[in-house]
């Protein structure tokens with residue numbers, strides 16, 4: 001025997017824990033047979049497939065419609081000492097600089113394994129050409145997804161949610177830029193996790209300047225038991241790259257999300273304009289109020305859908321009761337939901353409803369009948385938030401109840417839209433249904449339960465438009481988009497505050513998903529006064545609707561709303577399916593310039609576009625009028641630019657619009673500007 005052969009085998013460091021790579025590991029597991037956590041995986045084999053196999057039909061994922069759209073590589077790794085295996089699935093979409101990735105742990109070892117963490121992707125980058133910047137979408141209730149950038153130094157920076165939901169505080173999305181964040185130039189890498197639960201996004205710069213990036217389920221709220229033969233499939237992640245700025249990442253991700261993540265009848269369809277009762281009436285809803293104060297004026301204005309928000313069920317007159325008691329309050333709705341829906345429909349409108357199916361009020365018949373149905377840990381006090389608890393969706397019987405309750409509501413009347421709310425995060429995430437060994441799994445089991453009920457319901461009701469919501473935009477993530485094509489972006493409906501929220505959201509998510517409503521002024525949340533024109537134009541950058549008392553509008557406002565609805569009809573397809581170009585950022589004030597926000601959407605054939613610009617400087621008179629230089633147009637085409645009432649302003653070649661731009665003259669706080677841009681041959 002040679003000296004070398006007598007030594008234990010050596011190998012390059014692997015991304016496991018405890019065998020020589022001291023950075024954040026790709027996974028962490030424990031072999032229960034001997035308590036060891038070392039699992040240095042080695043390459044064993046690979047296979048290439050055309051298309052994209054559905055690795056786990058029970059979890060949301062990007063898909064293909066034809067097998068020539070993508071190619072998938074499966075790499076098989078193993079731990080030769082124990083036989084434990086890992087599959088890494090990489091799908092390259094041919095039309096995009098996007099790879100989706102999925103990790104599967106297969107416990108083919110003879111004993112039990114506890115999975116303590118698993119990242120959906122770990123990516124190592126070499127030293128930066130310039131320096132690395134991490135940008136992400138952070139905030140809180142009413143200020144979700146604000147774009148935040150930090151230069152990375154030696155050490156770690158992470159974003160995370162330990163809340164059992166993707167959360168208002170952080171979004172499962174981040175960008176690493178080689179250099180600074182830049183919309184239009186430079187190398188950028190995006191990580192977008194398809195997961196509705198708690199997550200971790202982690203950047204670690206080592207002493208050598210190398211960067212390790214990881215993203216996956218939040219390890220703090222995760223554990224999974226794998227008996228011999230069991231497998232665990234981690235959530236999918238999309239990894240995007242651009243060498244031409246973050247804008248290009250957004251456009252590519254948006255296209256893929258719109259067409260290969262969002263599903264169902266509404267994916268490619270115009271969404272109805274709606275009026276929602278919440279900011280108009282809060283809990284004080286009734287059949288007569290919905291019909292007389294919302295539906296009749298909505299029909300006169302040309303709005304298409306009336307949504308009955310919170311307050312219609314059980315004894316729900318405030319947020320202290322009745323979640324779970326999903327039957328119409330007989331005093332407010334003496335003829336049930338069918339009665340109000342019929343009266344709304346008789347006016348030529350569609351009817352929609354609000355529910356919060358994952359929740360339970362302690363003051364509810366449901367709780368009185370099933371006190372063990374909320375998430376809870378033994379006899380410990382149950383932490384209420386917004387006076388409610390979260391149902392234990394890890395339990396099949398609770399999931400069946402939720403599916404049946406929602407189905408009963410949807411079949412009780414002619415309902416074509418459901419706003420699905422989720423107003424608190426998870427605490428005491430334990431389950432009376434599972435034994436002690438599985439309590440560490442409940443956070444993830446809850447998320448799988450959410451997927452299960454949503455899949456069953458969207459399959460059973462393909463003609464209902466589902467909009468997800470979570471106290472505003474607290475669960476705006478790719479996983480929810482797989483089930484519901486649009487999301488209530490934020491409870492902050494102030495047009496100026498929305499500029500930062502919608503701008504930040506647009507970095508990761510397409511306008512077709514971003515619900516935006518015109519509400520009253522002064523605004524309910526922050527008291528700011530803005531013009532109806534500006535409120536309309538901000539909301540027209542998303543899925544358009546209204547949320548205010550239509551009865552108090554004067555004739556001038558009614559005329560303006562009719563114009564907004566007509567404008568929406570002309571441009572909604574460009575906003576819904578077009579490419580976004582962010583031109584001026586509300587996050588980058590220049591002391592010499594007004595605080596300008598501007599974005600545009602360009603149709604795929606570049607024959608039509610829309611330009612929005614807003615002055616968000618409070619009470620500042622603007623002497624130094626900037627020009628907005630357009631992007632994404634055909635330089636050789638000649639375009640006509642019309643304002644929102646269709647007055648022609650300019651006729652200019654694309655090359656001029658994309659070099660000289662157009663002037664923006666603002667002389668009022670909160671003023672706005674809009675151009676509908678049409679190539680001459682198209683008019």
Ligand code: DGJ
Nearest residue numbers: 278309310469471472491
């Ligand atoms: C939070 C949502 O974001 C609001 O739009 C509204 O639906 C309320 N919940 C109702 O309780």
